[in-house]
Amino acid sequence: MPDQTVTRPYDAADYLETPEAVAAFLEAAAEEDDPAFLTRALGIAARSHGMMKLSRDSGLSREGLYKALGEDGNPTLSTLMAVAKALDLRIAFLPRE
Incomplete structure (x- = not known):
């Protein structure tokens, strides 16, 4: 057998x-130019950090994070900035090549 x-x-x-690793993952997701894809990737990155810890570190509620970063999520810029800071990342804008 x-x-x-x-x-x-x-x-x-x-x-x-x-x-x-999180930065490289999100950078690759951002290159897809698909907001829903990037939101899903951000949700994965959030889970890697731990949602309860991310909630404490970002000052956002766990429920709010799940909603914003979930399948149908649409995070605000302030949520995106708070999550990035909690993940020890910064948001950067670069010219397209």
């Missing part, structure tokens, strides 16, 4: 362990 392969769902949040 062949060995059975055991798999588990992939979760990118499990691999975002440093601010540099």
